Amino acid sequence: SSELTQDPAVSVALGQTVRITCQGGSLRTYYASWYQQKPGQAPVVVIYGKNNRPSGIPDRFSGSSSGNTASLTITGAQAEDEADYYCNSRDSSGNHLGVFGGGTKLTVL
Amino acid sequence: QVQLQESGPGLVKPSETLSLTCTVSGGSISNSYWSWIRQPPGKGLEWIGYIYHSGSTNKNPSLKSRVTISVDTSKNQFSLKLSSVTAADTAVYYCAKLVVVTAISSYFDYWGRGTLVTVSS
Numbered sequence: 601s602s603e604l605t606q607d608p609a610v611s612v613a614l615g616q617t618v619r620i621t622c623q624g625g626s627l628r629t630y631y632a633s634w635y636q637q638k639p640g641q642a643p644v645v646v647i648y649g650k651n652n653r654p655s656g657i658p659d660r661f662s663g664s665s666s667g668n669t670a671s672l673t674i675t676g677a678q679a680e681d682e683a684d685y686y687c688n689s690r691d692s693s694g695n696h697l698g699v700f701g702g703g704t705k706l707t708v709l
Numbered sequence: 710q711v712q713l714q715e716s717g718p719g720l721v722k723p724s725e726t727l728s729l730t731c732t733v734s735g736g737s738i739s740n741s742y743w744s745w746i747r748q749p750p751g752k753g754l755e756w757i758g759y760i761y762h763s764g765s766t767n768k769n770p771s772l773k774s775r776v777t778i779s780v781d782t783s784k785n786q787f788s789l790k791l792s793s794v795t796a797a798d799t800a801v802y803y804c805a806k807l808v809v810v811t812a813i814s815s816y817f818d819y820w821g822r823g824t825l826v827t828v829s830s
Contacts (some may be wrong), residue, residue, distance in 0.1 A: 633816035635754075642803055642823055643754065648816035686754050688817070696767055698744070698756035 603691050604632075604701035611707040612677045620672045622687030622701045630690040632670035634663060637684045637703075646685075647672055674706075682708040711736040713804050713821035721798075721828050727791040731804030731821060738762055738780065742807035743787045744817060745778065747800040755800075759807050760787055794828045801825050 604624040612618035622632055631650060635643035645654055647663035660675045670689070674681055687701040717729035731743065745757040758768035760778045768776050777790040791798060802824055805817040 629813060631814040633814075635817070637754075642820040643817070644820075645816050645818060648808075649810055649814040654818065688754075688756070690815075697769065698759070698767075700746075700754040700756055703753040 603699050604687055604689060606685075606687060606701040606704045608702070609705045609707070611709055612674070613709050614679060615676055617673065617675045618677055618706065620674075620685050620704045620706065622670045622672075622689075623668055624689065624692070624699075624701075625668055626690050626692040626699070627665060627668050627670050629692075631665065632663070632687045632689045634661075634670075634672045635686045635688065636681075637686065643686060677706075677708050679708050682706055711806060711819045713806065713819055715802060715804050715821045715824040717824060717826070719825060719827060721794055721826060722830050723795055723828055724793055727789070727794050727798060727802075727826055727828070729789045729802055729804075729824065729826070731787050731789075733785045733787075733806075738782055738785045738787065742809060742815075743780065744805045744807045745789045746803045746805055746817075748803070748823070749797075749800045757789065757791075757802075796828050799826065799828045 633648040636646050637643040646657050646661045651663045662673045664671045684703050686703045691697040691699045712734045714732045721727045739762045742759045744759040760766045766778050775792045780787040804821045806819040808818050809815045
C-alpha cells in the first residue's frame with residue numbers, strides 16, 4: 601500500500617480546469633513532485649517544490665499544497681494532457697525514503 | 710542534456726538475481742543522486758532506492774533485503790541487483806537522476822526509457 605493516496609481516475613472537459621490531489625501525512629513536511637506518464641513512455645516531471653515548472657512544461661500546470669494534501673492543477677486542459685499522473689515525495693519515517701502515489705488516470709473529454 | 714540508458718537481461722528465472730545497469734551520458738555521475746524505479750505492467754510506479762555518487766544508499770524497506778545498488782564512477786554507471794526474484798518482480802525498470810533541491814524538496818529530472826524484465830522459467 602502507498603503512503604500517498606490519489607484518486608484512481610479523474611475526467612475534465614476540454615479547456616476546463618482540473619485538480620488532481622495527493623494525500624499523505626509526509627506532505628505536511630515535504631513537498632511533492634508530480635509526473636506525467638503517457639502510454640509506453642517514461643514519466644516526465646511537470647511540477648516540483650512549492651510550485652516549480654521545469655523548462656518546457658506549459659504554464660497551465662501548477663502545484664499547491666495545504667496540510668496533508670498536495671494538488672496539481674491543469675488550467676485549460678488540452679487533449680495532450682490525457683495521461684497518468686503520479687505524485688512523489690518522502691515517506692513519513694524521516695529516513696528520506698521515496699514513495700509514489702498510486703496514480704491518477706486523467707481523461708480529457 | 711543528460712541521458713540515461715538501462716541495460717540488462719529481459720528475462721530472468723524465478724529465484725535468480727536480476728541485474729541491470731544504467732549508463733549516464735551527457736554529464737558526470739558525480740555529485741548527484743541516482744535512482745531505480747519500477748512499474749509492473751498496468752500498475753503504478755514503485756520507488757526501489759537511490760545511491761549517491763559516494764556510494765551511500767537508501768532503499769525501499771519492502772525490498773531492502775533483496776536489493777543492492779552500486780555505482781562505478783569510472784564508467785559513469787550505476788547498477789541494480791535484485792535477488793530471489795519471483796513473478797511479482799516482473800516490471801519495467803527505470804533509472805532516473807534525483808535532484809535534491811532542499812531538505813524538503815526533491816524530484817527526478819531525467820529518466821531512462823525503461824527496460825522490461827520478465828521473471829519466468
